[in-house]
């Protein structure tokens with residue numbers, strides 16, 4: 001199987017993504033350790049996210065109110081100013097489609113569209129998104145009708161275990177909208193911020209190319 005790993009990065013807030021070879025393996029090892037750490041501390045994460053105002057105030061944290069539109073629905077969130085958009089989506093809005101892989105802007109599993117641009121939601125504070133239009137994987141289908149990119153991922157068997165897939169699909173949509181990646185190498189480079197540990201890269205590439213040709 002052609003298995004060129006994506007190199008470089010997507011727009012992930014300016015953080016570089018480890019590339020190929022041993023550096024990449026070391027990175028994936030670190031991702032595994034990071035995931036284990038996340039799994040070991042769910043209560044801390046949840047506590048930070050859903051902490052009531054009174055509890056937050058007691059700890060000297062700042063509570064802010066932000067207004068944004070998520071998947072076409074206006075939302076008003078009152079939360080700790082440190083809560084990321086990813087945690088707000090998953091913990092406050094019950095939208096678990098965006099996945100928490102690394103929580104450090106390195107894997108792309110949390111990619112959503114913010115004002116039409118693909119962004120790592122783990123790198124954005126919810127409070128920074130005042131007035132923003134956010135689209136997550138949950139917002140792509142039209143009722144029972146899947147988005148063409150979702151259909152293409154299914155058709156080309158590009159989702160495998162599925163953990164990275166929501167981020168891959170959101171990133172792929174951003175890529176197509178950007179309109180500048182036309183060769184396999186350019187698409188791979190543009191998708192390089194999204195890491196798939198199942199190695200579904202070639203299938204993902206085929207799915208993106210199919211939708212790109214329809215656009």
Ligand code: FES
Pocket residue numbers: 099100101102103104105106107108109110111120121122123
């Ligand atoms: S969870 Fe990995 S980039 Fe956001």
Ligand code: FES
Pocket residue numbers: 158159160161162163164165195196197198199200
């Ligand atoms: S489909 Fe499993 S990590 Fe990408």
